[in-house]
Amino acid sequence: VKKFSGTREAFAAAMTDMVREGKKNYFVSPDSVGAMRSIPFAKEFPDRYVEVGIAEQASVNVAAGLASCGLIPFVGTYAGFLTMRACEQMRTFVAYPNLNVKFVGINAGLVGGEREGVTHQFYEDLGVLSSIPGFTIFTPADAIQTYLAVKMAYEIEGPVYIRAGSGREIDVYDENSVFNKNGVTLLRNYGSDIVVFASGFILDRVLKAADLLKDENVNISVADVNILHGKNPSKIIELITKAKVVFTVEDHNINGGLGSYISQLACEHSPKNVYRIGLTTFGKSGPAKELADSFGYSPEQLVNKIKNKI
Amino acid sequence: MMDLNGLNELAKHLRLETVRMIYEGKDGHPGPALSIADIVTALYFDIMNINPQNPTWEDRDRFILSKGHACPIYYTALNEKGYFGDKISNFNLRALGSIFQGHPVMRTTPGVDMTSGSLGNGISIGAGMAIAGKLNKKSYNVYIIVGDGELQEGVVWEGINVAAAHKLDNMIVFVDDNNWQSGGAVDKTIGSRNIKERFESFCWDVQEIDGHDISMIQKAVKVAKNTPGKPHAIVCKTIKGKGVDFMENNNAWHKGVPTDAEFESIMAQLGGRV
Numbered sequence: 001v002k003k004f005s006g007t008r009e010a011f012a013a014a015m016t017d018m019v020r021e022g023k024k025n026y027f028v029s030p031d032s033v034g035a036m037r038s039i040p041f042a043k044e045f046p047d048r049y050v051e052v053g054i055a056e057q058a059s060v061n062v063a064a065g066l067a068s069c070g071l072i073p074f075v076g077t078y079a080g081f082l083t084m085r086a087c088e089q090m091r092t093f094v095a096y097p098n099l100n101v102k103f104v105g106i107n108a109g110l111v112g113g114e115r116e117g118v119t120h121q122f123y124e125d126l127g128v129l130s131s132i133p134g135f136t137i138f139t140p141a142d143a144i145q146t147y148l149a150v151k152m153a154y155e156i157e158g159p160v161y162i163r164a165g166s167g168r169e170i171d172v173y174d175e176n177s178v179f180n181k182n183g184v185t186l187l188r189n190y191g192s193d194i195v196v197f198a199s200g201f202i203l204d205r206v207l208k209a210a211d212l213l214k215d216e217n218v219n220i221s222v223a224d225v226n227i228l229h230g231k232n233p234s235k236i237i238e239l240i241t242k243a244k245v246v247f248t249v250e251d252h253n254i255n256g257g258l259g260s261y262i263s264q265l266a267c268e269h270s271p272k273n274v275y276r277i278g279l280t281t282f283g284k285s286g287p288a289k290e291l292a293d294s295f296g297y298s299p300e301q302l303v304n305k306i307k308n309k310i
Numbered sequence: 311m312m313d314l315n316g317l318n319e320l321a322k323h324l325r326l327e328t329v330r331m332i333y334e335g336k337d338g339h340p341g342p343a344l345s346i347a348d349i350v351t352a353l354y355f356d357i358m359n360i361n362p363q364n365p366t367w368e369d370r371d372r373f374i375l376s377k378g379h380a381c382p383i384y385y386t387a388l389n390e391k392g393y394f395g396d397k398i399s400n401f402n403l404r405a406l407g408s409i410f411q412g413h414p415v416m417r418t419t420p421g422v423d424m425t426s427g428s429l430g431n432g433i434s435i436g437a438g439m440a441i442a443g444k445l446n447k448k449s450y451n452v453y454i455i456v457g458d459g460e461l462q463e464g465v466v467w468e469g470i471n472v473a474a475a476h477k478l479d480n481m482i483v484f485v486d487d488n489n490w491q492s493g494g495a496v497d498k499t500i501g502s503r504n505i506k507e508r509f510e511s512f513c514w515d516v517q518e519i520d521g522h523d524i525s526m527i528q529k530a531v532k533v534a535k536n537t538p539g540k541p542h543a544i545v546c547k548t549i550k551g552k553g554v555d556f557m558e559n560n561n562a563w564h565k566g567v568p569t570d571a572e573f574e575s576i577m578a579q580l581g582g583r584v
């Protein structure tokens with residue numbers, strides 16, 4: 001795997017590579033061919049590109065029709081236009097009949113949507129999909145992980161949702177990484193008293209916070225969760241069980257996403273305090289870094305939030 | 311091949327079985343089902359290239375009942391065609407554990423190509439099937455029945471737009487134009503009556519016919535198949551509840567279950583036996 005300038009470019013690269021490998025992947029675009037950085041893909045493989053215009057509900061339905069005839073479509077566009085505007089189509093015509101449709105939702109989170117503002121920032125997508133049976137939910141933390149997630153989604157039978165950004169993602173993983181089927185990767189291990197679970201494009205900030213806390217001799221580890229509600233969460237449960245206190249950090253509302261998922265696992269398997277760090281309000285326009293800092297995601301603020309609870 | 315008389319007799323029989331299914335199941339939508347009985351009969355027993363022994367045959371014509379609440383007529387047609395092996399006499403419609411769900415479900419009922427019932431979605435899903443046909447270089451056609459009230463859904467027009475843009479001439483949409491919807495008459499609710507003009511303005515090939523005249527349905531499909539380059543709409547003037555005198559144009563039968571006495575009358579009208 002090579003480096004990409006962002007998760008959208010990683011998506012386009014994975015789609016291109018898969019066609020070259022002889023796969024049956026198609027890109028269904030509700031006028032998102034530019035947003036998904038797929039104009040070169042569409043030019044090179046015109047018969048793998050299905051344009052439906054600015055019509056997200058139709059994009060999901062067309063994909064359902066394609067999948068019912070044995071093709072493997074990827075619908076890619078803004079996360080909320082899929083999971084909210086076309087939510088019912090994703091539920092009733094893809095998940096219910098278990099059709100083999102893949103979704104890539106971009107501009108996820110504050111960092112993903114940044115300057116566009118609330119209409120194009122989506123921090124509810126995981127909450128929406130978490131209550132629909134049959135969805136596999138991938139939350140890659142950077143572009144390399146997104147490339148791997150797109151390729152893994154193809155191999156899974158049934159609906160998959162991949163949460164992606166818009167180019168402001170900081171690379172955390174190296175080129176030799178894998179997309180972990182366990183749903184969790186331990187990236188810092190300075191002790192097991194505190195475990196911080198992170199998901200999405202704030203992972204670099206969480207790692208920096210852990211490094212700062214280590215310097216203060218805090219016994220802490222950081223794990224990246226790349227699959228939500230996966231079939232086998234035993235590795236996540238193991239980390240929860242070993243810890244005295246658990247934190248979650250996500251660029252999503254604290255309800256319905258990573259925080260809810262980890263809280264549920266803790267309640268059912270190893271009850272203890274779980275503190276959720278994330279959004280509780282709508283966002284604002286602004287450059288990604290300043291915006292994330294202003295909503296409490298700077299490493300220093302994360303350090304303070306963690307120290308306040310221990 | 312069944313002749314016209316045979317098809318008309320079969321449509322009458324399927325109407326009876328439809329109402330029987332609802333009467334025995336004590337729930338369902340008889341009016342919307344009777345409205346499309348002749349279209350469904352023509353499709354399943356004359357027009358469509360299908361194989362009940364191989365319901366997922368990849369070269370088969372596809373069918374979507376976008377107005378999925380009319381499914382009792384669909385289930386009777388599949389039964390008569392032989393999709394369920396031995397003919398089913400009691401469908402247990404809408405009963406717990408029945409394969410005949412309240413609205414059609416693919417992979418639950420053999421022969422159902424797509425889940426439906428949430429209104430407005432059939433045309434864009436069918437467009438996906440038609441695009442797949444062209445991509446896979448298959449010669450199958452996609453047949454869809456939509457209600458006239460259903461045309462009020464926005465996603466219908468997204469699908470109509472997609473089908474025209476992709477020149478999906480392998481797609482034929484029947485509009486069940488009975489001028490009724492759940493809450494009352496379509497033209498008095500919010501619907502505009504110029505269905506033909508609206509499809510034409512989206513660059514569709516459009517015909518208007520009597521939706522209870524099977525010979526006209528057959529002819530319209532032939533004309534559509536010989537009109538390349540555009541998706542096809544066949545606007546069918548129909549009567550909701552057609553075939554049962556007290557149900558015809560009576561929207562109280564949008565959803566409802568006949569009493570024993572009413573069912574006796576239905577059997578007399580449709581030639582049934584107790």
